[in-house]
Amino acid sequence: MTEPADAAARRAIPPVICYPTDTLPRPDLALYRRARDSAGKTGETTVPAREAATFRVPAGHFFRISSVQGPQVGDLNLWNAHDLSERFYSGKTRALHGTHLTAGHRMWSSFPTLRPMATITHDTLGWYGKDEYGGSVHDVIGTRCDPYTGNLLSGTQYHHCCHSNLTRALADETGLPLSQAEPHVHDVLNVFMCTGFTRDTGQYFMKASPVRPGDYLEFFAEIDLLGALSACPGGDCSSEHSSDTAACHPLLVEVFAPAEGALDGWTPPPVNGYDRSHGR
Numbered sequence: 001m002t003e004p005a006d007a008a009a010r011r012a013i014p015p016v017i018c019y020p021t022d023t024l025p026r027p028d029l030a031l032y033r034r035a036r037d038s039a040g041k042t043g044e045t046t047v048p049a050r051e052a053a054t055f056r057v058p059a060g061h062f063f064r065i066s067s068v069q070g071p072q073v074g075d076l077n078l079w080n081a082h083d084l085s086e087r088f089y090s091g092k093t094r095a096l097h098g099t100h101l102t103a104g105h106r107m108w109s110s111f112p113t114l115r116p117m118a119t120i121t122h123d124t125l126g127w128y129g130k131d132e133y134g135g136s137v138h139d140v141i142g143t144r145c146d147p148y149t150g151n152l153l154s155g156t157q158y159h160h161c162c163h164s165n166l167t168r169a170l171a172d173e174t175g176l177p178l179s180q181a182e183p184h185v186h187d188v189l190n191v192f193m194c195t196g197f198t199r200d201t202g203q204y205f206m207k208a209s210p211v212r213p214g215d216y217l218e219f220f221a222e223i224d225l226l227g228a229l230s231a232c233p234g235g236d237c238s239s240e241h242s243s244d245t246a247a248c249h250p251l252l253v254e255v256f257a258p259a260e261g262a263l264d265g266w267t268p269p270p271v272n273g274y275d276r277s278h279g280r
């Protein structure tokens with residue numbers, strides 16, 4: 001392949017941010033944090049190692065995902081509690097906020113609703129930033145570990161990948177058979193996972209998560225949510241996933257309700273305003 005004469009000049013063109021976020025509706029984090037100060041715990045769910053569990057969070061309540069016992073990453077799915085077709089849209093969230101999420105970022109829903117489902121209000125790993133490899137925490141670039149890719153690459157039949165864990169948990173929660181629950185499972189927020197792209201080949205990499213017991217990621221539910229969280233069989237994802245060889249630990253999900261009146265002035269976000277006529 002020969003380079004054109006102006007190759008260097010073409011490469012030197014500075015990038016343009018695809019989606020400048022200055023017009024993105026901003027969450028009132030100060031209001032959320034004041035409401036959180038007065039909130040009381042209403043329930044908790046323990047996600048066993050190499051399994052998933054579901055939980056429900058009413059709009060205006062908070063949920064916290066905590067590391068307990070040892071370093072562990074979690075794969076998070078979110079749905080509208082009343083309509084499984086509205087679900088977390090990892091790709092658009094990545095396009096809006098970047099490859100990794102932290103406090104102030106939001107988890108956006110799929111088309112045609114495209115609205116915030118949850119807002120991250122607290123991240124005890126916010127100090128990590130970006131490391132020398134370009135790695136950071138809580139990514140929306142990985143999809144979820146799944147048995148199909150494992151089979152493709154090494155011919156395995158492994159049943160405790162996050163994809164399968166989430167499928168079983170959703171089936172148990174909804175009563176749907178596995179075959180009908182599976183298509184609702186979607187690309188995740190990789191809670192506590194430390195990932196990036198290699199600079200030379202652009203490949204997705206993972207490394208040992210900096211999470212320690214006591215660390216947590218906390219969210220404000222913008223709409224009524226059904227969540228499912230898988231304690232990934234990769235454990236802290238320092239070596240491999242999709243097998244039973246990594247040390248794995250449970251994760252804890254807690255739900256908190258704000259005090260009466262603490263959210264005065266707040267309303268759940270409406271569905272997206274596009275008229276859906278698509279030019280016809």
Ligand SMILES: [Zn+2]
Pocket residue numbers: 075144145161162163231232233234241
């Ligand atoms: Zn996984």
